[in-house]
Structure formats: C-alpha cells, structure tokens
Amino acid sequence: MKSPCLLLATLCLTMSAAAQTICIAHVNMxxxxxxxxxxxxxIIIDKDRIVATGPGVKVKVPADATVIDGTGKYLMPGMTDAHIHFFQSGGLYTRPDAMNLTAYYPYQQDQEYVKKHLGDLMARYLACGITTVYDVGGPMGNFDIREKxxxxxxxxxxxxxxPLVSTYLPQRLDENDPPIVKVTTPEEAKALVxxxxxxxxDFIKIWYIxxxxxxxxxxxxxxxxxxAESHANGLKVAVHATQYETAKLAVAAGADILVHSVDDAVMDPGMLKLLKDKQVLYIPTLKVMGxxxxxxxxxxxxTTHELAYGDPFVLGTLTDLQHMPGAYDYMGTRxxxxxxxxxxTIMATNLKLAQQAGVLVAAGTDAGNIGTLHAASFLEDLLAMQEAGLSNYEIIRDATLNAAxxxxxxxxxxxxxxxKIADLILLDKDPVxxxxxxxxVSLTIHRGKVFKKEDLLPVTPEILAQQQLxxxxxxxxxxxxxxxSDSVKIYDQTSGQLLLxxxxAMRTSYGKLxxxxxxxxxxxxxxxxxxxxxxxxxxxxxxxxxxLTAVVIYTIDHNKIIKVAMGM
Known part of the structure; x- marks a missing residue:
C-alpha cells in the first residue's frame, strides 16, 4: 500500500497531467x-503543442482531455504586436525628448513604474488576445525582461x-542603460552590434534618422x-526609416524589416517590387502619431476598449496637462x-499598396509611446488598417502569421x-x-494554458475608482x-440624502452632463x-x-462600486 504522501503526490501528478491535454470541440477555426x-x-492540445486538428468526426478526443465546447465560437491564432517598447509606459511622461515635463514628474519615476508593473502589462497583452510581442529596441534590460x-x-x-543603433541621439532618456545609442562611424555601429x-x-534595430x-x-x-555585422551573425535587421529615400536605401542595403510606414511619399511600383522581392516585413504602425x-x-x-483594457493609471496621466498650468500649451497645439x-493619408495609401503588391505586412502599434497604450491600443491599429482598405481576412493574417x-x-x-505552439484565442463572434x-476575447490559450480575462485583469477598489475617473x-x-453595480446608490455626504x-438613473443624469x-x-x-x-x-x-471641489467616498463590493458619498 502506498504511503499517504506518495499517494497524494501521485494524485497531484495525475491531475496535472490531465490538465495538460485540452480539446476544443466543434469550433469554427x-x-x-x-x-x-x-x-x-x-483541436487537441497536449502540454504546450497542438497535436491534432481536423473535422470533429475525424479527430479522436483523448479520454483524459479537458473539453472546451466551441459550438458557435471562433478560434484563431493568438495575435502578435510586432512593434512595442517595454521601456516606455504609454503615459504622458514616458518620452521627455518629445514632451519635457520632467519639472512636473521625473522621468525616473515613469521608468520605475514600468519596471514595477511589468507583470500587469504582460497580463493585459494576454487578456487582449496578444500572445506574442516584438520589442524593437530598448535598454540592455530588455534581455532580462525576455527571460522572465x-x-x-x-x-x-x-x-x-x-539599444537602437542610431544616427541620432534624443535627449533626456536614461543614460545609465540607454535605449538608443548614437554611432558616428561604421566601426562604432559594428561595435554596438x-x-x-x-x-x-533576436534581431538588431537601426534608427535611420x-x-x-x-x-x-x-x-x-x-x-x-x-x-552587415548583424547578418554575419545570423541576425535579422529591423530599421526605423519613415522617409521614402531612407527606406529604399535601407532595404537595398539588406534591411529585413521596416518597423514603420513610409510617410512622406506614396511608394511607386519599383519600391513595392523591391520590398516584395527582398521579402521585407512592413509594419505600418498607423496610429502612434495619433x-x-x-x-x-x-x-x-x-475608446471603450482602451478604457477597459489599458493600465488605468498610465491612461490617467494622458489628461494631466489640463491641470498643469504653464506646463505645455495644448490649446495652442490644438x-x-x-x-x-x-x-x-500617405501611410494608409502605402499600406493598401503594399498589401495589394504582395508585400509581407504585420500589425504593430509602437506601444509604449505617449498615448499608445500597451495591449489596449492594438485593436485601434487593426481598425485603422481596415479603414485603409484591407479586408478582415488580410488583417487577421497580418496580426498573426505574417510577423512569425x-x-x-x-x-x-x-x-x-x-x-505548433498552442497560442490561440477563442471568440464569441466572427472577426471576419x-x-x-x-x-x-473569451479565452486566451497560451503555451497550452487557458486564461480567462477575469483571471488576467486585476480588479481592486483603486482600479475601479480610476477607471470611472x-x-x-x-x-x-x-x-x-x-x-x-446595477443598484449603486449615490448620497449627499453632508445631509445623507439619496441623490441617485x-x-x-446614473445613465440619464451623467448622459446629460x-x-x-x-x-x-x-x-x-x-x-x-x-x-x-x-x-x-x-x-x-x-x-x-x-x-468645483469635492471629497468623494467610493465603497466597493464584489468588484463593483456600490455606494458613492459626495461632499462639496
């Protein structure tokens, strides 16, 4: 007879093994x-790999499989954001070279926030159905992030x-572990690689400014x-070259990836042929400047999607200029x-031309830049690709297979x-x-493990208060x-009077407001x-x-705000 400890260990091992076999049945794939x-x-998944796919009547379901009923649902590969930057938060203070607000909020504080909340950022990607990201340039600390x-x-x-091999050096970024390093000679470029x-x-990035x-x-x-040095060491090269001439020169020199659209001129047939013949990956990043x-x-x-899926505290910084008099003339800029x-307009045109010409296109956001939120802004780029004239099938392929x-x-x-690795997403509706x-996304399956949105996105009283703000x-x-909550009550704090x-009732009142x-x-x-x-x-x-000034008290229960007391 087995000892109690050995029996327990065997039982746990059996349960663990059983949980590693998953069957998604009767799904639209x-x-x-x-x-x-x-x-x-x-589709049958064993551990982290897909081991079988096919019509339901032909695929044998293992007896120990956990079955997910896919009836009426849609299964597709996990999505890829082919252009992000972990060292940038997406908030107002993350690029002091573009908007210098360091007198109001130290850049180091933004960097510390990014590092402290990296786990939350990663989970938000999975909640949005993004199972792969490519960080196309950052500090040496990027390699530790990859490992984790x-x-x-x-x-x-x-x-x-x-770090980006760059022909230009932006100011006020981290000098101890710089994300961008300016080189002035070919020898310095080779040495940085x-x-x-x-x-x-995984590749080398050049900033061709x-x-x-x-x-x-x-x-x-x-x-x-x-x-040349990158290729000699078996590495692909991604290049930031947004001008027609620099993009053409970079591709002719052997660039494998253009990480942005060409935005100063419409690409002619010769340029499109060059991109296709060289099998260059073209990442449009249509919304980053927006x-x-x-x-x-x-x-x-x-968007409602960004407000729900974005880091609420990062997103909240993006309206800070409205209560920072003299910090930045946003009305003048407006x-x-x-x-x-x-x-x-040129970027949208070039994307459509590239797709029609058979150029390899992959969806990417440049997430982390000011106003482009990690994970939550990805959908907006896909919708912009649709507005540019791409079909939904083309966009889905651009968001999955093409980056790979x-x-x-x-x-x-x-x-x-x-x-293949079991990176999949299950949807309630047809994205085509x-x-x-x-x-x-109903379920994200990543490396064979199933995640629900509620398991990935944290809900705390402070997060709820910040989201509604x-x-x-x-x-x-x-x-x-x-x-x-559906039955929320809003009171006057001083008199105790029930206001709403x-x-x-809130919908009516605040809708008018x-x-x-x-x-x-x-x-x-x-x-x-x-x-x-x-x-x-x-x-x-x-x-x-x-x-108006007020003290507002929010009471939370079961992940909803159930009571608000307002005191003016």
Missing part, C-alpha cells in the same frame, strides 16, 4: 494561411533587441555596417496641428497547425464579419458606468485607499467658469 473559416473543427516573459506562462512570448551579441538578441538639410545617404555607411496628438492637444478620443494630416514569417518564427507560431470581435474625463458614458439610485459639458475634467488632488473604500479629493473643471 480561422485558417490564416488559406483565408478561410473551417466549420465544426476539433518566456518563462512565465502569464506573459506573452517576448522577442527583443537591445557586437556588444549586444553576448545577450543573444537623417537631419534636416542632410542627404539621405549621408549616414548610409553606418547603416550598411550594422546590417497617440501623441491626443496627448499634446488634450483631445482624448479614448489650433496649429490638424489630425489626421497628409502623412496619415517576417521574424523567422513561423515553424512554431502564427497559425493553427499540428506541431466584424473586426470588433477581436476586442472581446478616466471614463468621466473622456466623456465615455458606457465606460464610466461599467465599474458601478441605480445605474440607469457629458453632453452639456464636453470639456469636463476631474483631477484627483489626493487619494486614500483603505480596504474596500477609496476617498478622493477631487477638483472639477469644464463646467463653464465654475471650479
């Missing part, structure tokens, strides 16, 4: 290679490089040297900059096939019919109401969190010339 949706498919991410099931696959080699980068008044080929020898625009103008068209501009091909990972990733379906500032009624009861006061802005002057209670000292502007 999107084949991204053939651009078709196959009905009544069954690729050994943590609750983090996406992370493929990274180190060699410096990264012991860390086993040409100063105004200089010719595009003035720094080409540096670019060529970095490409992120800067909304921060610099304080015109905040945050009057002088028009968005979308000519470059946006372009970065040389297609053996294991990018499609639902026997032998409506791309918005990608914004509501962000939505209030965005004037987004549905997102504002989401953190509240129920979410529908958002319409008559579209410039509403609430600043949290001070916040105290104690258990399930959040106390905010708030300052509200945007109601004509009035400035």
């Amino acid at each position: 999107i084949d991204v290679k053939k651009n078709v949706t196959l009905t009544d498919q069954t 991410a690729n050994h943590d099931t609750a983090a996406p696959n992370a493929w990274v490089t180190g 060699q410096k990264e080699l012991p860390h086993h980068p 040409v100063y105004p008044g200089h010719k595009a080929d003035s720094t080409l020898p540096i670019v060529k040297a970095a490409i 992120g800067y625009y909304r921060a610099m103008t304080q015109i905040q068209p945050f 009057a002088s900059i028009h968005f979308p501009d000519k470059a946006d 091909i372009g970065f040389g990972k297609e053996k294991d990733y990018g499609s639902i096939e026997k032998g 019919k409506d791309l918005h379906a990608l914004g509501d 962000n939505a209030y500032n965005a004037g987004n009624l549905e997102a504002f109401l989401a953190p509240y 009861q129920g979410k529908e 958002f319409k008559v006061a579209p410039a509403l802005h609430c600043q949290v002057v001070k916040r105290i969190v104690s258990g399930n209670t959040v106390v905010d000292e708030e300052r509200v502007t945007g109601m004509q010339d009035k400035v």
